[in-house]
Amino acid sequence: MKIRTGGVTAAKGFEAAGAEAAIKYQNRKDMAIIYSKKPCTLAATFTTNVVKAAPVLWDKKVVEESPFGQAVIINAGIANACTGKEGLDYCSRTAKKSAELLNIPEDAVLVASTGVIGMQLPIDRIEAGVEKLAKAKAETLDAGTQAAEAIMTTDTRSKQAAVEIEIGGVKVTLGGMCKGSGMIHPNMCTMLGFVTTDAVISKELLTRALKEDVVDTFNMISVDGDTSTNDTLLVMANGMAENPEIQDGTPEYEEFKAALHYINESLAKMMAGDGEGATALLETKVIGADTKENARILSKSVVCSSLVKAMIYGHDANAGRVLCALGYSGVQFDPEKIDLYFESKAGRIKIYQDGVSTGYNEEEATKILSEPEVTVLVDMKMGEESATAWGCDLTYDYVKINADYRS
Amino acid sequence: MKIRTGGVTAAKGFEAAGAEAAIKYQNRKDMAIIYSKKPCTLAATFTTNVVKAAPVLWDKKVVEESPFGQAVIINAGIANACTGKEGLDYCSRTAKKSAELLNIPEDAVLVASTGVIGMQLPIDRIEAGVEKLAKAKAETLDAGTQAAEAIMTTDTRSKQAAVEIEIGGVKVTLGGMCKGSGMIHPNMCTMLGFVTTDAVISKELLTRALKEDVVDTFNMISVDGDTSTNDTLLVMANGMAENPEIQDGTPEYEEFKAALHYINESLAKMMAGDGEGATALLETKVIGADTKENARILSKSVVCSSLVKAMIYGHDANAGRVLCALGYSGVQFDPEKIDLYFESKAGRIKIYQDGVSTGYNEEEATKILSEPEVTVLVDMKMGEESATAWGCDLTYDYVKINADYRS
Numbered sequence: 001m002k003i004r005t006g007g008v009t010a011a012k013g014f015e016a017a018g019a020e021a022a023i024k025y026q027n028r029k030d031m032a033i034i035y036s037k038k039p040c041t042l043a044a045t046f047t048t049n050v051v052k053a054a055p056v057l058w059d060k061k062v063v064e065e066s067p068f069g070q071a072v073i074i075n076a077g078i079a080n081a082c083t084g085k086e087g088l089d090y091c092s093r094t095a096k097k098s099a100e101l102l103n104i105p106e107d108a109v110l111v112a113s114t115g116v117i118g119m120q121l122p123i124d125r126i127e128a129g130v131e132k133l134a135k136a137k138a139e140t141l142d143a144g145t146q147a148a149e150a151i152m153t154t155d156t157r158s159k160q161a162a163v164e165i166e167i168g169g170v171k172v173t174l175g176g177m178c179k180g181s182g183m184i185h186p187n188m189c190t191m192l193g194f195v196t197t198d199a200v201i202s203k204e205l206l207t208r209a210l211k212e213d214v215v216d217t218f219n220m221i222s223v224d225g226d227t228s229t230n231d232t233l234l235v236m237a238n239g240m241a242e243n244p245e246i247q248d249g250t251p252e253y254e255e256f257k258a259a260l261h262y263i264n265e266s267l268a269k270m271m272a273g274d275g276e277g278a279t280a281l282l283e284t285k286v287i288g289a290d291t292k293e294n295a296r297i298l299s300k301s302v303v304c305s306s307l308v309k310a311m312i313y314g315h316d317a318n319a320g321r322v323l324c325a326l327g328y329s330g331v332q333f334d335p336e337k338i339d340l341y342f343e344s345k346a347g348r349i350k351i352y353q354d355g356v357s358t359g360y361n362e363e364e365a366t367k368i369l370s371e372p373e374v375t376v377l378v379d380m381k382m383g384e385e386s387a388t389a390w391g392c393d394l395t396y397d398y399v400k401i402n403a404d405y406r407s
Numbered sequence: 408m409k410i411r412t413g414g415v416t417a418a419k420g421f422e423a424a425g426a427e428a429a430i431k432y433q434n435r436k437d438m439a440i441i442y443s444k445k446p447c448t449l450a451a452t453f454t455t456n457v458v459k460a461a462p463v464l465w466d467k468k469v470v471e472e473s474p475f476g477q478a479v480i481i482n483a484g485i486a487n488a489c490t491g492k493e494g495l496d497y498c499s500r501t502a503k504k505s506a507e508l509l510n511i512p513e514d515a516v517l518v519a520s521t522g523v524i525g526m527q528l529p530i531d532r533i534e535a536g537v538e539k540l541a542k543a544k545a546e547t548l549d550a551g552t553q554a555a556e557a558i559m560t561t562d563t564r565s566k567q568a569a570v571e572i573e574i575g576g577v578k579v580t581l582g583g584m585c586k587g588s589g590m591i592h593p594n595m596c597t598m599l600g601f602v603t604t605d606a607v608i609s610k611e612l613l614t615r616a617l618k619e620d621v622v623d624t625f626n627m628i629s630v631d632g633d634t635s636t637n638d639t640l641l642v643m644a645n646g647m648a649e650n651p652e653i654q655d656g657t658p659e660y661e662e663f664k665a666a667l668h669y670i671n672e673s674l675a676k677m678m679a680g681d682g683e684g685a686t687a688l689l690e691t692k693v694i695g696a697d698t699k700e701n702a703r704i705l706s707k708s709v710v711c712s713s714l715v716k717a718m719i720y721g722h723d724a725n726a727g728r729v730l731c732a733l734g735y736s737g738v739q740f741d742p743e744k745i746d747l748y749f750e751s752k753a754g755r756i757k758i759y760q761d762g763v764s765t766g767y768n769e770e771e772a773t774k775i776l777s778e779p780e781v782t783v784l785v786d787m788k789m790g791e792e793s794a795t796a797w798g799c800d801l802t803y804d805y806v807k808i809n810a811d812y813r814s
Contacts (some may be wrong), residue, residue, distance in 0.1 A: 051734030051742045051762075071653030082730050084743065084763040112781060117727020118764040183731065224713040225632065226728070227735035287806070304500070307590060307809055308633040320524020323489050324590065327458030328634035335458045336491065356491040357460075357525040396803045402714055403721030 007160030009144035013037040013240040016135035016143045018150030021129030023122060024077025024115060026316030029139075029150035031126070033133035034075045034194055035102060037069055039068035040208075040236035042110075043207040045214055047186075047231035053081035055111045056232060058091035062110050063201075069236060070108040072194060073098050073130060074151050076179070081229040082120050097127045101134040107130035112232050114153055114179060114192050137341035148177040151192060154276050154401055157182045161266035161337065165259045165389045167252045170243035174259050177231040178233075182276040184216075184223035186231050187303070190238035191271070193233040195263055198241035199256060201265040205248055207256050209233055217264035220296065220389040222304045223275035225400070232327045273373070277397030282312050284374040287386040294331045295387035302376060303391030312374055313393035318341060318366035319351040323367060323378055339379040344371035408666055414567030416551035417582030419605035419645040420444040423550045425557030428536030431484025431522060436557035438533070439481045440540035441601055443511060446475035447643040449517075450614040451622055455594075455639035460488035462518045463639060465498035469517050471585035475513040476643060477537060479601060480505050480537055481558050483629070487520040487528050488636040497528045498503035504534045508541040510736055519639050521586060521599050554582040555574055558599060561683050562588045564696045572666045574659045579606045581666050585640075585674040588735035589683040590812060591630035592711070593621075593638050598678070600625065600640040602670055605648035606663060612655055616664050617642055625673035627703065627796040629681035631805070679710075679797035684804030689719050690782040694793040701738045702787075704796035708736035709783060710798030719781055720800035724749060724772035726758040729783055746786040751778035757809075769806070 009016050014036050018029035024038070046056050062069060073094055095109035102109075113121070128212045137143065148158035162175035180195035201209075210233070218233060223370045246252050273281035284302040289295035302308055305325035311318045319340055329333065340352035346368045350358050416423050421443050427689055451470045451582035453463050469476060475712050480501055487494045502516035509516075520528070544550065555565035569582035585600035608616075617640070625640060653659050680688035691709040696702035709715055712732035718725045734742065747759035753775045775781070 001657065049731060049734035050738070050740060051730050056576060079727070080758065082727050082742065084760055086763075116725070116772050117731060118725075118759070183728075185735075211668075226712055226714050226731060229727075229731050229734060229745075240785065299691065305633055309736070310806055310809030316811060318523070318525075320486070320489050320636075321590075322459050324456060324524060324633060324636050326458035327636060329457075331457070335456060335489065352489065352525070354491075355489055356493075362797075394805050394806055394809075398713075399717055399720065399801055399803050400807060402717030402801075 001262065002164040004162040004164050004402045006141035006162040007144040007175045007177040008034050008196045009139055009141055010162035011173040011196045013238050014196045015137040015139050017133045017138065018034050018146035019129050019136060020134035021125050022255065022257055023061045023075050023125055023221035029146060029386055030076045031129035031133060032147035032150040033063050033137050034036055034072040034147060036070050036236060036238040038238045039070050041201065041203045042236060043203065043210045044232065044366045045210060047228055049229050051229045053079055053113060053230040054083055054087035054091050055080055055113045057088060057115065057350060058232060059110045059232060062107055066107040068108055069110055070104045071098055071102055071149060072110040072112060074076040076151050076153050077115040078113060078119045078121050079115045079117050079227060079230050081117040083120055090123050093123055094130065096128055096129045099131060101163055108209050108317065110234060114190050114230055117229060143363050149255040151179045153179065155179050155274055159267055159270040161263045163259045165255050167243035167246060168200050170241055172241040172243050173197065174263050174265045176267050176292040178271055180223060181274050182224060182269040183226040183228040184271060184275060185225045185227045186218045186221065191228055191231055193267055195235040197237045199237050199246060200239040200243050201246040205246060208236060208239055209260055213257065213264050217223040217261065217268045220300060221272040222300065222391050225304050232389040237331045239324050256344040269390050272392055274393035276401045277395040278392030279395055280312055280393045281373045282391045282393060283390045286312055286378045286380060289385040290383040292385045295385045297329050297331050298326050299389035301325045302387045309353055309391065309394035312369065313395050315366050316353055317369060319364060333380055333382060337381040341398055342366045342368045342371060345376055346371050408669065411569040411570040411571050413548035414549055414551040414555050414582045414584040415441050415601055415603045416546055417569035418580040418603045419664040420645050420674055421603045422544040422546050424540045424545065424553035425553035426536050426543060428532050430482050430532055435481045436538035436553060438540060439554035439557040440544050441479040442478050443643060443645040445647055446477050446609065447645045448610045448611065448613055448619045449476045449643060451641045452617060453638065454635055456634050456636050457487065458636045460486050460520060461490055461494035461639040462487055462520045463493040463637060464495060466517045466639060466743055469514055475515055476517055477511045478505055479519060479641065481516040481519040482533060483558050483560050484522040485520060485526045485528050486522045486524045486637050488524040488528055497530050501533055501537065504537045508537060517641060518558050519599050519635055523752035524636060526652060539721050546719065552621040558586045560586065562681055564681055566674055566677040568670045570666045570669050572662050574650035574653060577648055579648040580604065581648050581670050583670045583674050585678055587630060588681050589631060590633040590635040591678060592634045593625045594630045597756040598635055598638055600674055601756055602642040604644045606644050606653060607646040607648065607650050608644050608653040608691065610655060612720045613644055616667055619762045620664065620668050620671050627707060628675045628679040629707065629798050632711050650768050676797050679799055682799035683808045684802040685799030686802055687719055687759060687800045689778045689798045689800060690795060691797045692782060693785045693787060695787040695789055695790040697790040699794065701794045702792045704736050704738050705733050706794045706796035708732045710796045713801055716798065716801035719776060720802050722773050722776040724758060724769065724776060740789060741789055744788040748784040749781060749786055750773045751775045751776050
């Protein structure tokens with residue numbers, strides 16, 4: 001596996017662009033396209049929120065019913081959620097306009113929106129944006145970067161990853177991009193994430209690979225515990241690498257899954273580290289759990305705790321809050337077995353041994369917690385299973401951003 | 408039912424005091440006692456957190472195994488949680504010291520602690536505090552207030568309530584106090600709450616009344632989603648009103664339950680409104696739900712949402728966040744049926760009708776959201792059930808308080 005630069009245009013035959021469409025933001029790119037020269041096999045996961053945005057309803061139908069997909073149109077600023085029939089009509093109009101300009105079937109066009117809930121899209125500006133995107137789309141890595149920048153809302157940096165593997169002697173590439181950075185608590189999905197690959201792989205296998213991987217990647221991050229109405233993670237495979245088709249139960253499938261995992265984990269961590277207002281990436285590794293599922297629940301409970309998040313912001317080793325968060329996770333365990341460490345580039349320190357404070361050095365702990373990436377390592381001493389979750393600190397800026405997000 | 412002033416000393420035969428013991432805070436009262444002249448029937452609920460503080464373990468045993476209880480010793484500053492055998496020994500030593508001074512059995516003494524997790528209690532200062540409390544305890548309302556003040560941590564005001572009813576022609580009084588104000592997300596319990604009454608009632612009936620009521624009062628509030636290691640709600644009934652014993656299935660039982668509900672709801676709302684850093688009490692009423700339990704889940708999901716809480720702080724009618732929080736609560740419903748209103752002393756405004764924005768007046772909405780008590784009213788239009796939950800806004804001060812709580 002070879003890590004590469006770039007994002008959604010890293011794989012063969014994928015084009016992208018970003019464009020200024022003034023949907024809500026002014027003087028910045030706020031619409032993006034991903035386009036494949038050849039029809040793509042699709043796999044996707046969507047929000048589990050009962051309140052589903054119109055684009056989620058539209059895309060679900062395309063992924064389940066269309067023979068293939070070939071383009072995605074994305075806008076930032078307005079989420080097209082809680083918009084009723086009118087909102088759904090706008091998805092259809094966006095797809096129609098795109099299909100005409102790109103000369104592809106209407107049901108091969110996916111749409112995605114992110115931003116304020118409850119506002120209607122300015123459909124004229126969306127359609128004008130589609131025209132710009134259709135003209136500007138290009139195969140370059142830079143075009144992928146422009147798309148990644150265009151889909152940002154409160155994100156402070158764009159998020160891309162790409163990787164290269166070999167399948168049957170043939171080079172296969174995967175690339176992706178995503179955006180956060182508030183209302184992030186994905187459940188079988190993420191806010192908006194897009195992965196492209198030139199691999200030849202069946203829809204069934206691609207879907208399985210995706211479902212198996214999200215539980216340990218996108219589903220293990222949280223910024224604020226709010227599962228969005230728009231969460232979408234879409235994988236497009238156009239087969240242009242012309243590798244021998246990836247088969248179930250083979251080393252090639254494992255290699256492909258590892259590559260997909262790399263992309264998903266990289267994007268998920270970027271999203272957590274760039275959570276709204278965040279100054280630090282908070283990683284929680286739970287080891288020695290009795291089951292994998294319990295390890296996941298425990299580690300996620302810690303990254304979701306407001307008090308742990310505020311502790312990271314304050315660089316204060318108030319680790320009792322970590323034990324508290326483990327304790328209310330719903331998992332049964334013996335608190336008097338737990339060992340707990342803080343870890344970062346600045347070192348590693350044991351804070352709890354068998355559930356009781358070690359009398360550690362506060363100054364050293366503060367130094368470790370002052371790094372931009374901090375790991376909380378918890379050993380449950382119950383078994384062999386482990387899991388990792390990612391979040392970020394809770395800061396004044398999170399409050400500031402969300403107290404006046406719409407203005 | 409007659410609302411009265413005062414708290415834990417409102418009912419006949421109860422004494423209280425607060426004292427400076429320098430457990431962690433300096434120059435303020437930080438220990439309290441509640442003492443009954445006669446032995447009390449006890450009922451209690453405790454944290455569901457797997458990590459239980461030593462006083463919770465101690466009190467559970469007293470409530471379950473002792474024939475009666477007669478005194479509670481409370482300290483603020485250190486939670487005596489994650490303190491192992493040493494921490495449990497300190498509960499025992501506190502009870503022993505109190506029993507000697509008060510001339511009551513050791514197993515009639517309950518203890519409660521609130522504050523930092525993972526630190527050991529300075530037991531000498533605790534014992535010195537018990538001596539002061541035993542001397543100072545008094546039956547006055549002022550003594551109750553001093554106790555309520557002594558148990559505060561990040562609370563900005565003390566929390567008390569009292570009420571009077573008639574049972575078989577006899578005056579019966581209930582009074583209570585509690586403290587918040589972070590790590591508040593009670594589950595069958597609250598942070599620290601104490602209710603005293605002079606009613607004659609059996610342990611079985613008192614326990615049932617308490618369990619039936621907490622699901623709609625203390626369990627319906629949240630400040631930060633963190634269920635503490637120390638949550639304790641204790642009811643003490645000393646029988647000194649000498650009413651005919653309250654019997655199950657009678658109007659007298661209903662009257663007693665209504666009085667207990669008044670105390671619990673009053674204290675719970677005070678706790679929510681004085682959440683760490685809060686500038687406003689956030690009330691969410693869900694009506695028209697299909698089941699009572701779903702109404703509870705829906706309303707609690709809204710008051711727990713970081714994004715809704717930040718919206719209240721910003722006085723910004725970004726109500727899509729409310730629909731989003733309803734949607735990820737786990738309850739199934741039709742989003743296109745929902746009506747949503749904001750309400751306060753400044754008026755009432757409809758924001759969503761059948762799941763779509765009404766195109767309301769933003770200025771009017773902001774005015775309504777700028778009051779210190781704000782209600783989000785949601786009509787699910789699915790049935791007849793309703794529930795109310797309480798929380799507070801998410802502010803800079805919440806972050807400030809929790810980024811350096813220990814310093």
